[in-house]
Amino acid sequence: MKTILITGSTDGIGLGAAQTLAGEGHRVLLHGRSVDKLEAAKAQIVAALPDASIATYRADLVSPEEVVAMAKAVASENERIDALLNNAGVVHAQPATGPTGHDIRYLVNTFAPIILTRHLMDHLAPEARVVSTSSAAQASIVPAHLTGAEPIADAFNAYSQSKLALTMWSRRMAAQHPQGPSFYAVNPGSMLATKMVTQGFGIEGNDPGKGVRILTEGAVGARFEGHSGDYFDNDAGDWGPPHADALSEAKCDAVLALIEGELEKLGVA
Numbered sequence: 001m002k003t004i005l006i007t008g009s010t011d012g013i014g015l016g017a018a019q020t021l022a023g024e025g026h027r028v029l030l031h032g033r034s035v036d037k038l039e040a041a042k043a044q045i046v047a048a049l050p051d052a053s054i055a056t057y058r059a060d061l062v063s064p065e066e067v068v069a070m071a072k073a074v075a076s077e078n079e080r081i082d083a084l085l086n087n088a089g090v091v092h093a094q095p096a097t098g099p100t101g102h103d104i105r106y107l108v109n110t111f112a113p114i115i116l117t118r119h120l121m122d123h124l125a126p127e128a129r130v131v132s133t134s135s136a137a138q139a140s141i142v143p144a145h146l147t148g149a150e151p152i153a154d155a156f157n158a159y160s161q162s163k164l165a166l167t168m169w170s171r172r173m174a175a176q177h178p179q180g181p182s183f184y185a186v187n188p189g190s191m192l193a194t195k196m197v198t199q200g201f202g203i204e205g206n207d208p209g210k211g212v213r214i215l216t217e218g219a220v221g222a223r224f225e226g227h228s229g230d231y232f233d234n235d236a237g238d239w240g241p242p243h244a245d246a247l248s249e250a251k252c253d254a255v256l257a258l259i260e261g262e263l264e265k266l267g268v269a
């Protein structure tokens, strides 16, 4: 039995992966920002699997302090984490600027997974996996957008920048930890019918099961062995290249230094 922490597991593909992994006998640590949704997700899993081992952790990922507090709670209550799925994500947000003055997409999709992972590194064994949910949508990072100096007019561009930054970080973490843990970035598949897509884009969307299956494989499947640092493109159904900027060491250096500067300013580096 592995212990698997899944952020954003109150809905969408994160909840689906939680159900599947609990069904396979793993201990699942659910995360969400709403106590009610967390309790509902837990109740749904336990109704189908009365013996499931489930814990819940609440943190609004727009708040770096809440991310740190959650990491501490997870660390104090679990001896080790075998897989961390950095899955929570947001496209549309109103207001678009979070409490720290940063764009909410950067706070939730980029900064929070980095902070959470950093604070759990002591609990991640060399065999552990850190799977970060990226996207086919990746766009070059504008420094003033990342730092919050300039607002980002377009929600999808903000989202795409934040996902490229997450992908860059995942690759760099893999390079910095050749002995493990392993780091992967995964595009779960485009336009999957979760609320992000059905509500956010007003379309029917594709079978979210595709995203659930690849997250589940990312957590425990053999297909991910030997692929630390790689990007899985579930639109193609295979490993593939991320955005070209993620393959440039110089561009990664610049973006990761900017992120580090912001985390220092926020007091969570």
Ligand SMILES: NC(=O)c1ccc[n+]([C@@H]2O[C@H](COP(=O)([O-])OP(=O)(O)OC[C@H]3O[C@@H](n4cnc5c(N)ncnc54)[C@H](OP(=O)(O)O)[C@@H]3O)[C@@H](O)[C@H]2O)c1
Binding pocket: 007, 008, 009, 010, 011, 012, 013, 014, 032, 033, 034, 037, 059, 060, 061, 062, 087, 088, 089, 090, 108, 133, 134, 135, 136, 187, 188, 189, 190, 191, 192, 193, 194, 195, 196, 197
């Ligand atoms: N659906 C797609 O086609 C698609 C394509 C590419 C990538 N992705 C990525 O896949 C991941 C999962 O998305 P999904 O499609 O399953 O969307 P979803 O149904 O909207 O689920 C997103 C999850 O993230 C949580 N979340 C959002 N903002 C949060 C915050 N500030 N603090 C804490 N939790 C927060 C949500 O909590 P609430 O339940 O409270 O909202 C929910 O549990 C995301 O990273 C997304 O970017 C999705």
